[in-house]
Amino acid sequence: MSSKKRKRETGSDPAKPTIIPGEKPATDLSKKRKREVDVELVKVYNDLADEQENVRLAAAHTLLSKIYKPGITSDEQTKTILSRLFRGLCSSRKSARLGFSIALTELLSQLASTRDTLQNISVSAIIDIFESQSAPEKGTSGQDERDHYFGRVFGAEAILKSDLLFQKGDESHFNHLLELLCSLAHKKPWLRQEFGWVLYDCIAHEHNKLPEKLAVDTLEKLIANKLIRTPEGVAIWIAVTRRFPAAKLPISAWKSGDPLARKDVNALADILKDARAQQGPQNSELSAQGSARWSANLHFAWDVVLAEVFRNAPGKGEKGINGKRPTVQGKKLTFDVFWKTVVDDSLFAESSSAERRAWGFGLWKKVFETAPREFLLYTFTPQATRRLADALKGSERLLTKSAERVTQSIQIRLADPASWPEAGTVAASYMQALLQSVSYGDFDHITKSKTLQNLIDVLSPSVLCHAKFALGQVVTELSRQEDSKATLSLQKTMVAIQWKMVSARLRRWEQAQCTSAGDLEEDDWSLVTGIFESWLREVCVAPTANKSTKTLEIRPILQPQARQFAKERLDLGFEQALKLGSLGFQVLDRVLSHIHHLETLGTVMAASFADDVREIVQTGWRKLSATARQSRETSEIEQTTSISRTGQAQMPSLSFSEAMRLLYCLLLFQIYSGETEAVQLLQEVLEYHGQWDARKSNDQLPNDKGEPADAIVEILLSFASKPSKLLRRITIQSFEAFASNLTSDGLEALCRPLETKENLLGQQQMFQAEDVDGIGSEASDADSNMDGLDSDVEIESGPASDGSDGNTDNVSGSGEESGGEEEDEELAKFDAALASALGTRSLNQDDLAAPSDTSDASSDEDMTDDQMMELDMKLAEVFRARNEQHSKNKKKDARDAKENIVNFKNRVLDLIESYFRHQQQNPLTIDLLLPLLKLARRTHTKQLADRSCNIIQQFCSRCKGPNAPELQSGSQTQHAVDVLKSLHEEAGLESSNAHSNVASLSSILIVKALVKADQANIRTVVDVYASTRMNQLTMKKCRILPGFFTDWNNWCQTAREKLAS
Structure with a gap:
């Protein structure tokens, strides 16, 4: 109340100006303007922490253009703004550090350019504000303390970027800031990488005004604080030497005067993997100094070291870091030595942790993203690729993800569409290294990945051709080894890789809708046909073919099992090629003509x-x-x-x-x-x-x-x-x-297998009846001559495949041979069991040839009743076991026979379905309906029954309106009527609902065809249906379902409009 009275009294003082009603005092206007400025500042500071970059930049622009004005803003206001910005760096709210850092850097840059005009804001005052605002208070929480230390790093970065400290003749402020950062690095090792980045960025940024002396002072300060032999120290040293190559650097930091000296590569490996200093008497000034916390991301020092090593390619440059010729001890480190020691023997060592290996994969990925092409081959070391394979198939999620990123980066680099002659060599080396890491097994299968498949899918044909040739040489060289098991694994793996190449290119051709070889690149065509021809040589050329030929080496090198594997892939390749139509025929012509060409060269064929x-x-x-x-x-x-x-x-x-x-x-x-x-x-x-x-x-x-x-x-x-x-x-x-x-005879032959029983008897009738019937039938001279053709073809095999059946696909022959082997094995087991029961042993050839001197004497010995009983029990057990085994074999044979018959019937249904699709209006399609209905009713395999019904249903649905079969003659019409009657008889037999439905559809289809040929045929159709209705009413064996006549009535209602006159 007293204050209000004093204001009123002051207002009534005559010495003061009189206040005109409706006009506000000047002091009130000043306070309002001040409040308005405060509101604007609050908004600016709030926007500086916004997560949107454009909002932060706009706020910084507002602060430096409207709020702070050089020459107008007072020193106190400037200090207040600086204090607020430095304090904002210590906030973890949203993106406060990013926004406040930008504004602070720009403000300090303006102060540096107009520093002479400011009387009360010196560099030391700015440093004091920075130091006081970024120092955590006593008793603060751990998070608040971390925020303040991060703010100190960001504040130091802003000061260094502003060029505020790079004034001539005054180095104390820079040294003081450097001392603050080094102290922070010692106190908080987890901030060491950020500390090192601030100094490295300051030195590497060539647009600032950093003097050479301050750069050298930085290195000396790091040496004094024992921070030089750290990843940050290495990066800062390299940055100084690159920016100031003539600078006189301290000689006590490195043994050879250079962290990248070839002789000190082991020390560099320890430093870069951030190893702790050794304890005890081995500790020295030249060991790795300290350790920061581990991070999944690579240290920035790796980028700096890699960039420098890439410059040290053999033959590049003749001078060292300081402009001097490198000595023998100080020779610069090359990439091959760097990768072998620093990465392969360090990060990928047998004893390295999962975290270190993750760094190794990250470095590998970075190399393939940034390295010159000539360095990529050095990364495919055996140890590195083994670690890659282990990570892909392992359960460690961190390593698996890191390894997948490596394979993706390699894939992207090798698939670069730019002209790259060495890409084929790199791709071949990469594939060979991957295969070698799994002992030449199936890499994708072992690692449960699609590494090789994805790589092959994206590589260009020229690169694949080079890789195929290189891998072929590897197979040829390693096939000479004595280890047949390892050689077989290698050969099958190479055939599998070639198959992946072929299938990838054929899929690409299909997607591109290529129709002829002229649509393809030469490398693309030669890659596919070349692989096919190599497989064909392995299958068709005799293993004992003459080595001395006028052409390239064409003698097969694959073992019998690998040769059979190649033949299977050749079949699959031909099948996939035939999907391409005309282009597939050209592939077959080109490949198979290779056989004829080999014959003209005098090559010995297997047949x-x-x-x-x-x-x-x-x-x-x-x-x-x-x-x-x-x-x-x-x-x-x-x-x-x-x-x-x-x-x-x-x-x-x-x-x-x-x-x-x-x-x-x-x-x-x-x-x-x-x-x-x-x-x-x-x-x-x-x-x-x-x-x-x-x-x-x-x-x-x-x-x-x-x-x-x-x-x-x-x-x-x-x-x-x-x-x-x-x-x-x-x-x-x-x-x-x-x-x-x-003709109808051909379709009858086509449908005949559908009547076969799905058991052993049916299999014998289907696959052996022709041979049995041929014995008792009268054959023509031509047929009798053809019986001996098989004996005129001999299959030649080498010594390595005398007992193998790998070169042939004769189903019956191989089946008989395998069956005979199984029988011999069973007999051998039975003989052994029988000999054990009798207390003897199985006879061999020596026993049969030897004289039986003791047989007469032993035969005179009699057995007691107990011994006879015991022998009877043993013999009964032996024969019981044999009967059980025989029963198991019979069940297996029955299952196999049923499976063979079902598969064969499915293939026949494929042909019938194709006939329905392409001969829809052919009158002979009617002849196929009844066999399908009988199959659906008789088969015990549900899949066959369902498929038969589906085929009829789809065919009937397509035959609507004018698409019904066309009966063009009286004989065809009469035949259709006969089929209709037989079909009604089939529908009257006991069967499933599905069978009855498709029988009704088939009947309606034939009716449509008859009416389409001649409307007068409707009388015949009605008579047939009337007869069937009579059978349904008078014969118990006629079990036609009601739906059969319901469909007929519905059709009659629909057809009445056309038939009624």
Whole structure:
């Protein structure tokens, strides 16, 4: 109250100016302006801590342009702003350190430029403000203390960046700040990296005004505080030598006067991995000094050292750090020595911790991101790649993630699209090192990663070609070793890598929709065909082939098991290539023609032929060349038509010439790879091809010859019976080409396997009935001559594969041989058990040849009743065990037989489904409905039943409106009526609901076809349905479900509009 009275009294003082009503006093205006400035400052300081960079920059601009104005802002106000900025650096709120650091640096830079105009703000005063504001108070929490120490580091960085301390003639302030930082580094080792970065950045920043003397003083201060032999000290030393190469540096820091001297590389390794100083008498001034805390991120000193080592490439530069020629002891460290000692023997050492290995992986990643290309090869050391493999397959999450980043960086560098001639060498060395780290096993499988697969997917064809050649040389060299097991593992691994290369390029071709070899790069084409040809040589060339040839070394080097593995990959490669259409045919032509080329060079093949067989094979080669020319012409015409019709290239169905070309390629490949039964199939194909040519010229077939396409079905079924993706694809594609020429006889032969029982008896009937029937049937002379063709083909094998079946794929032969081996093994076990029960041993050849002098004497000895009982029990146990084993074998044989039959029937369903898809309006499609319905009802395999029903359902759904089969003659109409009646009989048998539904759909489909051919056929259809209804009402065995007639009634309602006149 007294203060208010005094204000009123003061206001009424006459000495004071009179206050006009409505006008505010001057003092009130001043206070309001002051309050407005305070509000603006609060907003600026708050925005300096904002997480958005643009907000922080705007706040700093406002502070330095509107609030602080040089020459207008008073010294006290400037000190207040400085105190507030220094204090803001000690805040952990949001991004306060970043924003306040920017504003403080700019403010100090302005003060440095106008320092002479300020009377009361000296450098020492600024240092005092910095020191007082960044010092933690006593009794503060640990977090608050850490915030203040971080603020001290950021404040020191701002002062150094402002050039405030780099004034001539006054070095005490810089030394004082340096002493504060060194003291902080000793007191808080976890801040040592930040401390070192501040000094390094100050020295390495060439745009500031740092004098040479202060840089040298920095090194001396580090030496005095025992901080020079630390990662930070090494980085700062390198920065001084690079900025001031002529500076006179202290000589007591390093033994050779240089931290990167080759002789002191071991000391550098200890320093960079941040090792603790050794305790006891071994401690010295030249050991690693102290240790900071571990961090997952690499120390910045590694970047500095790497950049300097990259400059020390052999042949680069002739002068040392101080402008002097390097002595023998002080010779500069090169990258190969650096990696071997500092990284390989230190970070990747056997005893190194997981944290140190993580640093090693981080450094490896950085090298591949920044190093010149000529240094990359030095990183693929055995120890480093072993650590990489261990980390990828290990359970340590930190190491696994670090190793994955390394592989990704290597992959990115090697996939660089820029011209890089050495990329192939680096890629080959990398692959070889990875394989060597797992003893040439499957690296991706062992490490449970896709390292090699991902690398191969991104590499260019030229790089892959170089890598393939280099790895091939490794296989050739290591295959001469005596360790057959290791050699086999190496060979199979190399084949697997080649397969990854082939599959990657074929996928790329498919994605790019390439249609011919002209669309590809030369390296791309030669890579795929070269790998295929190398596998083909291993499969088809005899192991005893002459080494002295006019061409390159073509003698097989793979062991039998690896050779069989290569053949399997060759089959898969051909199957994948055939997905490409015309381009796939070109691949097959190029690869298989390599066999013919080798024969012309006199190369000994694994399969040797008699004269008559050789004539058949040569005829096959001639036919293949002719069909190749025809298919190329047809393919060009069809591709042009397809592109003009749809706007983009589509893969059409195969033409007749392309289908024959596929068959010739397959059969010749099988013959040369040792499948002797392919000779007979080739002769049949040649015969049928001749019949086609005769019909083409005469427009008719001889009366005693059937449709060649029907006979081709039998050959295709023989392919379908084998579990091979290649045979499956060729079978389907060839069948689609011949489908339009098939007759009812051919479709009957196609459906015949569907009636086979799914057991051992059915397997014998399917795969052996033809041989049994052929014995008692009358065969023509041509057929009898073909029986001896197999004996005219001999498979040649080397000494290493005498007992192996690796060069052949004869299913029946290998099955009989393996079955015989199993029987011999069982007999041997039975003999041993029987001998044990009798108290004797099994007889051998010596026993049979030796005279039985003691047999007569021993036979006279009698056994007691107890001994006889005991012997009977033992014999009964032996025979019981054999019966149990025999029972197990029978069950296994039954399971295998069922599996074989089911697989074969699935392949037949593939062909039927293809026929439905491509011959939708063919009247013969009706003949396939009944066999499918019978299969769905009779089979005990649910998968076959479901698939049969699905095939019928999909076909019926496509045959809507005008898409129903077209019956073009009276005989076809009558046949359709007969099929309809048989189908109704099938529907009346006891079966599942699914069977009844598709039977109804099939019946309606035939009805549509009959009505489409002639509407008068509706009377016949009604009679058939009426007869079926009568059977349902009067015959117990007719079990047609109600839905059958419901579908018929629904169709009648729909068709009435068209039929009613």
